[in-house]
Amino acid sequence: MKDNSSFIKRNPILTGLILGGLVVLIFWWLIPEKENTVSIDRSQFTQAFDSAYAADIEESGTIHEFELTADETTLSLVEGIEFEGFAYNNQVPGPIWRIVKGDTIKINFTNELPQETTIHFHGIRVPNAMDGVPGVTQDPIQPGDSFIYEFTPKDAGTYWFHPHVRSSEQVEKGLYGVIIVEDPEEPEYSQDEVWMVDDWRLNRDGTLDTRFNTGHDLMHDGRWGNLITVNGEMEEELIVKPGERIRLRLANVSNGRVYELDFDSLGAQVIAIDGMLTSSAFDANGFELAPGNRIDVDIIIPQDAAGQNFTISDKFILGRANTLGVLKVEGESVSTPNFAPPNNPNIPNWNGAENMEPDKTFDLNAITGMGMMGLAWTLNNKAYPDYDPLTLKEGEFQTIEFNNKTARLHPMHLHGQFFKVLSRNGKAVDEPYFRDTVLVHASETVVVGLVPLDEGEWANHCHILEHAEAGMMSIITVE
Ligand SMILES: [Cu+2]
Secondary structure (H helix, E strand, O other): OOOHHHHHHHOHHHHHHHHHHHHHHHHHHHOOOOOOOOOOOOHHHHHHHOOOOOOOOOOOOOEEEEEEEEEEEEEOOOOOOOEEEEEEOOEOOOOEEEEEOOOEEEEEEEEOOOOOEOOEEEOOOOOHHHOOOEOOOEOOEOOOOEEEEEEOOOOOEEEEEEOOOOHHHHOOOOOOEEEEEEOOOOOOOOEEEEEEEEEEOEOOOOOEOOOOOOHHHHHOOOOOOOEEEEOOEOOEEEEEOOOOEEEEEEEEOOOOOOEEEEOOOOOOEEEEEOOEEEEEEEEOOOOEEOOOOEEEEEEEOOOOOOOOEEEEEEOOOOOOOEEEEEEEEOOOOOOOOOOOOOOOOOOOOOOOHHHOOOOEEEEEEEEEOOOHHHEEEEEOOEOOOOOOOEEEOOOOOEEEEEEEOOOOOEEEEEOOOOEEEEEEOOEEOOOOOOEOEEEEOOOOEEEEEEOOOOOEEEEEEEOOHHHHHOOOEEEEEEO
């Protein structure tokens, strides 16, 4: 028979070591893992936000009223070949509306499509009821029905609009337009142009491939086309004079394609991202324009460039450059407008916030055997309309981590909010600008910081439209 008490008496040191080890183990279990994260007072980041952009807008009283109809239309991208697409006001791209900051926009919208639709105004901080998310901020607009969208944008900049119902089909077929909110305090350029960059997947005969949300699109980075257009044209041309200073606003309205921009030898400088001015201008070459993103660049045409062409291209896929458009320099030279690039000096740096434990983590992932075509894209293992809710406090600095568990791209877009990237893969990043859409690369972790100013139920989704349609969306409540 064993006698435990005699074991302890005979081996006091060994017993002590075993008991001590047990105590250490228990403590190691009980104490939460806090070593890697630093407790930081977040009020300093809220204070640093200060008035980087305004909570409210003073209305000018001017109302711009527009009629807008979505309808089926006949399109042609290859000469002599027609196909059925969708269009706003019978034009692809849709209208470009320009208003002045403080003005109100009123859109009398009618749906003449054979299916439901809504309009989302990407990047514009609208009242929640105007945000166009079906089942969340409004009911889908039925065929033949009308809806009035009315709001006063709070921020100057380049914004775009598109359907938020069956968007992978409706946007691809041609439904998109642009809203420019001008700030009279910003300097005047020789030309101020918009380039809506899209890609289309055509069949061999030049008609549109009408297979949407295919298994291939869903499993990869959405629907990438085989024909790139700018403002509906292949190799768009912009005629410029030597010495002119151009504000070129590019919007990526593609379903899935990312463009890595190359501005030839133009020395193009970024002055705004996703609508908002940057804190200082920087080299535009290499910027990754993901679906949803906008970029405003400041280009000075050299005085001695008469007769030259400058090619603006995409180099996202190594070794395969795509021409987006060409600036053709013609005519007599003009004197170059002389001003410092417009900027927003109030953008907070939020240095150190990347060391905080994120307030919320969204794992970006996929589940097979679920949803359309047997694949669902998920946020925290939930596919919309099922989702992991998040409530953010209005007026307070908070952080969100996007943790990409997949080998695909996910440009994450928050409705109604601007945010700043704080870190990528744990390394601090100091982008001198806010965004509304951030490209999360394969297996990458991106942490963003924001101070929500607009209450409501806001969509949080991947802007690869096939991924969003297959579930990669949640709702964030700001209160
Ligand atoms: Cu995605």
